Amino acid sequence: MRPFGAELVDRREIGPGQWLLAWHAPAIASSARAGQALHVRTVEAGGMPLRRPYAIATADASSGTLTIQAAGRSGPSGSSPPPWASSLRPGDRLDLAGPVGRPLEVDPRARxxxxxxxxxxxxxxxxxxxxxxxxxxxxxxxxxxxxxxxxxxxxxxxxxxxxxxxxxxxxxxxxxxxxxxxxxxxxxxxxxxxxxxxxxxxxxxxxxxxxxxxxxxxxLGRKRGGGRPIQPGSxxxxxxxxxQVVLAQTVACAAGTCLGCVAPGASGSVRVCREGPSFAADELDWGPV
Amino acid sequence: MKAKRKGVAANSKRTPTVRRIRPAIAPVSRPRGPAPFPPPGGRAGPSSASIAGSSAVSSASASAPRQSSASSSSASSPGSPSAQAGAPALDALGGRPVDLGVDLGRGLALANPVIVASGPFGYGAEVTDLVDLPRLGGLVTRSTSLKPKAGQPAPRMAEVPAGLLLGMGPQNPGLELVLERYASVWARWQAPVILSLCADSAGELGEAVRRIEGEAGIAGLEINLSCGGGGRGGAIPGLDADAAASYVAAARRGTDLPIIAKLTAQAADVRAIARSVEGAGADAISAINTLPGFALAADRRGPALGSGYGGLCGPAIRPIALRVVWEVAQAVDVPVIGVGGVASVDDVLDFLAAGASAVGVGVAALADPMLPVRLADELADVCRSLGVAAVGDLVGTALPARTGPASTRGAEWAR
Structure with missing residues (x-):
């Protein structure tokens, strides 16, 4: 999960204030799975000192591109790309790391x-x-x-x-x-x-x-009889x-050290960057709903 | 009025007000040529330290006076005399390695002055595949308490201009588990590991320190004076000179390990706190911790953080950290570790010039885990280009000369 530079391929608005950014990042694109995130080193003067997490919206291993969806800034004259991406043009490079976290798990038998x-x-x-x-x-x-x-x-x-x-x-x-x-x-x-x-x-x-x-x-998948007990969260x-749900949270280190991205779990807090961002719904404590 | 000013100028010949570096640099015969000292107050932008450092060129590289008088840039420029002489690798240091070593006292020696501040790397073992740990100057762990702490409820981070608001609450598994899990790992590491301790009372801190005594793998202790009570009215100990001293003294009684007291800039007068912890036996002082701040949730119906208040960190607090380092470095004789918004080698040089012997990297290491190692490399390059043989020569170059009590300066100015 070492960071490296990725090239911006394309950027376009797909809805009011929603921007799709496509990157050429073959290493991440080939290993990314649904539910994982990308850690983007957004560069803004006087801005966020951390990387920002964005869900990997699409990943194409053959072309090595992946896309993220980012909220832009809306003003009186329409919307503009997210502040950190407004000065980026296709061909520019940015520091990306990923994939962050654990993926969504689909049962092989689920149709x-x-x-x-x-x-x-x-x-x-x-x-x-x-x-x-x-x-x-x-x-x-x-x-x-x-x-x-x-x-x-x-x-x-x-x-x-x-x-x-x-x-x-x-x-x-x-x-x-x-x-x-x-x-x-x-x-x-x-x-x-x-x-x-x-x-x-x-x-x-x-x-x-x-x-x-x-x-x-x-x-689906419930076995009859014994078998070893399944560890919750596995x-x-x-x-x-x-x-299964995907949580969105500010993720600082993505290494599990800073304990900044915790969410309340059914048994103690869980880290979104390590145990998540994808969770089985019953792993989390949703409080009074 | 004009006549008076002339009088001052005449005086200044006898008692120069120019900033001199500390005598760590052997005052070799000064080369002839334009005086490299900057005009007082003439610090311009990020190159401030290189101005301060250029004074070192003049004395350290007396063997190559022609090159040094042309300041640092000529050493690397291709057209410089040394390049023509066919010695591309040779610089003002004659190819000798820069001595980056720092001694924080009581045997706590760092290979370089850039350490990782408490927090970003946790206990270090989690980031072994992200960071070249042996090349770190040192690693301060997450703040650890005697008993496990669950920490604050989520969310724990909020984005603020040029910084971050953190409401972690010192979540940690407790001292016992930390020692069991990590102490043997730390003992195998080259980089010294400094265990950060937080405690609700001086007595609890003493108990924790006694528990640590004799454990291998711990090179030093950092006392977090921004958590727990002990001050007046249950305030954090870092606000109160007596409470801070009682914490440090309690730790001192329990161990022979080097003790670093981590101050908070919240104190009305950090110099008083610094003197009092120095008197209580602290071997070094690190400054500063996060500052309390507040941010609202997006819907403005309450705080953004689960903890309500949060600790402000990042580049936003760098000027405050610099101020505290500047003040503390003049108030005490023990080494100071500057922490607060360090993100580039210019920041490192600023802290060194302001009197810090070492510099801690915090938030910036979250976004870029290799940053501390890279900063140490860049620092070596800067030293090389300045012709500074040892990084200690850059420490405190911006401090006023300690010729007398600081308070008289105002009177002199008025005269």
Missing amino acids: HLLLIAEGPAIANLRLLIDEAVREGRSVVLLYGAATAASVYPSSLLPDEVEYVVATADGSLGHAGTVADLVFEYEGWADQSFAAGPTPLLGGLTQLAAGRKQRLGVAT PEARRKSFL
Whole structure:
């Protein structure tokens, strides 16, 4: 995970204030998996002294490029790229490190994946869509946004994905929150993955727990009889959990030393950069939801 | 008015106010040529230390006066006389290595003056694949308490202009577990490991220190005077000279290891605290810790941090750290370790010139783990280009000469 320079290939706006930045970083692109992050050394005068974490939205090993989605700065005359990227032109190099953290774990037997995202957090699940489609799994993406204008463009998604949208103002798709859509699809899904604001994730965690009780042993991957106990937080345990989430947090060292990026876990705090950013939902303590 | 000013100028010939480097440089016969001393107050930008250092060129490289009088830049420029003479590697030091070593007292010797401050590298063992640990001047661990501490609730970091607000709470697994897990690892390392200790009372600190005594692998102790009580009204000990002294004295009674007292710039007069911890037996002083700050959450409904207040660190506090180092270096005789927003070799040179014998890198090492090692290399290059044989010669070059009590300066100025 040593840092190295990567070249900016492309940068464009994909929605109001949302920018897609493509980098040529073959070493990271070939090893990145869904749910992992990129640690970007953003350079601003008098700015952030740390690297900023961004979800790896897409990674193409053959061309060595990967993309991240970053929030720009919106002003009276439209929006501009994020301050640290505004002076970068294609061809410029920036110091990237990654991939940071642990990936989302898909059970090899899972056929139906339900992805739930709200707002820019879609970037955390974007790579999972590519991986799942490549492996021949069916993917339903439930997406929530404030208005039709800020909905993630369907042109950026593979055709194989069933894309269901909810907007808060009802300007596109279901009028309401993305959580309203979950009930229709959770019975279909073998596994689900979510990213978004903490209240959404906490609510989904509750739903997932209810589903577990309802379906009992019929969930995927439950072995009959003995076998060694599975360590909570291990890839095996995550593969067998119905809901996995990706947390967004400021990550300082990405080495697990600074203890700055902790999140409340079910048994003590967990580090987003080492144990996360992908978690099985029941590993975390969501507090009173 | 004009006549008076002339009078001052005449006086200054007898008692020069120019800044002289400390006599660590042997005053060899000065070469002829333009005086390399900068005009007082003429520090310009990041090259400040190179101005201060250029005075060293004149004395240290008496063997090559022509080159030295042309200042440092000529040593590396291709058209310089030395390059023409066909000796590309030869510089003002004649190819000798720069002595980067620092002695912090009581046997705590650092291979170079750039150490990692408490925090960014945890206990060091976690970053062995990211950092060339043997090349670090030293490593100060995360602050450790006698009993395990869970730390503050998340979120623990907030972005602020030119800095970072941290609300970690000294989360640590407790002294017992740290020693068990890491002491044997540290003992195999080349770089000295300085264990940072925090305690709620002087008694607890003494107990922790007695527990450490005799453990291999610990080169020194840093007493974090910014956590725990002990001061007046339960305030942190670093605010109160008596409380700070009681902490250091408690540690001193329990160990023969070098003790570094880490001061906070929150104190009304850090010089008083510095003198009092020096008197209580501190072998070195490090300054400064983070400063309390506050940031609001994005929705402005409460604090951004789970802990409420946070400790401000990063380049934002560098001027404060420099001020404290400057003051403390004049108040005490023990070495000072400057910590606060160091991110480049210019910052290192600033701290050295302000009186720090060593410099701790904090937040900047998070973004760039190899930075401390690189800073030491760059420092050696700077020394080489300045013709300074030992990095100690750069320490305190900006300090006023200690000829008398500092308070009389104001009176002189008025006269």
